[in-house]
Amino acid sequence: MQEGLIILVCIILLIVGIVGTIVPVLPGLLLSLCGLLIYKFGTDSELSMVYVWIFSALTLLSVFLNYIIPAKTNRKYGGTKWGSIGSIVGTFAGMFLIPVPFGFLIGMFLGVFIGELLHDVSDSKKAFNSVKGAFIGFVLGTGFNFLVGVAMLLAVVLDLLF
Numbered sequence: 001m002q003e004g005l006i007i008l009v010c011i012i013l014l015i016v017g018i019v020g021t022i023v024p025v026l027p028g029l030l031l032s033l034c035g036l037l038i039y040k041f042g043t044d045s046e047l048s049m050v051y052v053w054i055f056s057a058l059t060l061l062s063v064f065l066n067y068i069i070p071a072k073t074n075r076k077y078g079g080t081k082w083g084s085i086g087s088i089v090g091t092f093a094g095m096f097l098i099p100v101p102f103g104f105l106i107g108m109f110l111g112v113f114i115g116e117l118l119h120d121v122s123d124s125k126k127a128f129n130s131v132k133g134a135f136i137g138f139v140l141g142t143g144f145n146f147l148v149g150v151a152m153l154l155a156v157v158l159d160l161l162f
Contacts, residue, residue: 003043007160010039014153021145024104025095029059032149039156047159055155058148065144070137077133078126079116086115087134108134 017032036055040047074083087108094107112134116127 006038006042010035010042010156011153013038014149014156018146018149018153021149022142023101024091029062029145029149032152033059036152036156039159045159047155051155055148055152062141062145062148066141069141069144070134073133073137073140074112074130075133077129077136079112079130079133080119082115082119083112083127083130083134084115086111086113086118090114105138108138 013035014032016026017028017030017035020026020028020031022028033055036047036052039045040049040052070087071084074087088111090107090109090111091104092107093111094103094105097103098106100106109131112131113127116130117124120126
């Protein structure tokens, strides 16, 4: 019975981790990785250590990509440091000041736009392009994290079934 409870906790951590890849308040992949590690070392699992190493490396990679991808896509679409700073400030402000489920996203986009306008008030087209770059960066980073989280869940479920 104790192993069943451990497996349930692992599955819950993996699912909450997947949700956390979309909702920035939760440490998405870290929760999923914790679920995977608890499953591997807390049960009589046959899950190969290769999965643990691969998913640990992908989680570490995602930490770096979450900073690099938005900055690169922002720059690719003409963004400046002002837009990047606005993105960070807007994300945090949106999480706390905009009372809707995805307030952080609205805040991020507004932050990028306002940051770019503070840099050059006469070029709103550039500010819109920077917002487009921030959106693409968000989708790419979130998509990568989501796929890694789902892969962790699938690895555990398939190990349980087979």
